[in-house]
Amino acid sequence: MTKSRDITITEVALRDGSHAIGHQYTLEQVTAVSKALDEANVPYIEVSHGDGLGGSSQQFGTSLTDEMKLIEAAVSVSKQAKVAVLLLPGVGTMKDLRQAADIGAKMARVATHVTEADVSPQHINLAKELGMETVGFLMMSHMAPVAKLVEQAKLMESYGADTVYVVDSAGALLPYEVRERIRAMRQELTVNIGFHGHNNLSLAMANTLVAIEEGATRIDGSIRCLGAGAGNTQTEVLIAVLERMGLNTGVDLYKMMDLAENIVAPILKKPQEIAKDSLVMGYAGVYSSFLLHAQRAAKQFDIDSRDILIELGKRKVVGGQEDMIIDVASEIAKRQKIVNA
Ligand SMILES: C[C@H](O)CC(=O)C(=O)O
Numbered sequence: 001m002t003k004s005r006d007i008t009i010t011e012v013a014l015r016d017g018s019h020a021i022g023h024q025y026t027l028e029q030v031t032a033v034s035k036a037l038d039e040a041n042v043p044y045i046e047v048s049h050g051d052g053l054g055g056s057s058q059q060f061g062t063s064l065t066d067e068m069k070l071i072e073a074a075v076s077v078s079k080q081a082k083v084a085v086l087l088l089p090g091v092g093t094m095k096d097l098r099q100a101a102d103i104g105a106k107m108a109r110v111a112t113h114v115t116e117a118d119v120s121p122q123h124i125n126l127a128k129e130l131g132m133e134t135v136g137f138l139m140m141s142h143m144a145p146v147a148k149l150v151e152q153a154k155l156m157e158s159y160g161a162d163t164v165y166v167v168d169s170a171g172a173l174l175p176y177e178v179r180e181r182i183r184a185m186r187q188e189l190t191v192n193i194g195f196h197g198h199n200n201l202s203l204a205m206a207n208t209l210v211a212i213e214e215g216a217t218r219i220d221g222s223i224r225c226l227g228a229g230a231g232n233t234q235t236e237v238l239i240a241v242l243e244r245m246g247l248n249t250g251v252d253l254y255k256m257m258d259l260a261e262n263i264v265a266p267i268l269k270k271p272q273e274i275a276k277d278s279l280v281m282g283y284a285g286v287y288s289s290f291l292l293h294a295q296r297a298a299k300q301f302d303i304d305s306r307d308i309l310i311e312l313g314k315r316k317v318v319g320g321q322e323d324m325i326i327d328v329a330s331e332i333a334k335r336q337k338i339v340n341a
């Protein structure tokens, strides 16, 4: 019998990693990765467009494959794993959530900007009615002071979330900032606490361990770092580290290493690394999902992508404001033309 898990992992490469590959997952890739994750005993596998259900659009990026087909495929090969979906109210609809539940998704992660939890009760309630496990996902957690974050987390708890996550969308949080956030939430909430990191400042693992030290038991990872920006906490590495610490995830390390090497690495166009743009995202506190958008805009306007990202950070642009990337790029290009004239 498997010993109960000390830490429960949600593998997010098939959702967060969608950003890194321009939402081009094929049915074959999602089937192969999900099957191997299930065989490795990963308890939760998140599958959706990178921006959650309903994200496929000009604004966020069009999916190659209908996400419902991807979810269906993941469900069909998961014997023990539960398939999770992400939903941003206003991007995904109640209808999307119903459809995902109908085809077998068992967990709904309702994501809002860290100060906007009050847009989530309808979706959390519907997920509960549909018999799904529910997670409140507070994105861009670095942008709110601790007291505000706790207030918003308590709102999500009051709406019925079984777990509330601190989401370091920009990979900008420093370990002491994760510590104070998780500690305060642990003191004020009775539900599970989760942590979702991004590795833009090479701190995803350190931040995850600090979160666990402070009482987070639900942790996200992306295998081979296949997530937005520089990727998330690398799942197979995390499993090895936690095993060394005597913490049980129930996940088979060898199977995860084989999956990372043989199936996931070939999906990546190039190995995940902290390159200049992802580093700037962590430094300037910019949403990791903006990476490819900013790089495309830089090319279009023949400017440095770092200038766009720094400006987006200054303006505190958040998820859903992807159209601002082009505006900012065009302004920088105009300014530079005037200076160089
Ligand atoms: C929609 C975002 O990609 C959700 C997420 O993973 C994050 O904020 O980080």
Ligand SMILES: [Mn+2]
Binding pocket: 016, 169, 196, 198, 227, 228, 288
């Ligand atoms: Mn993320």
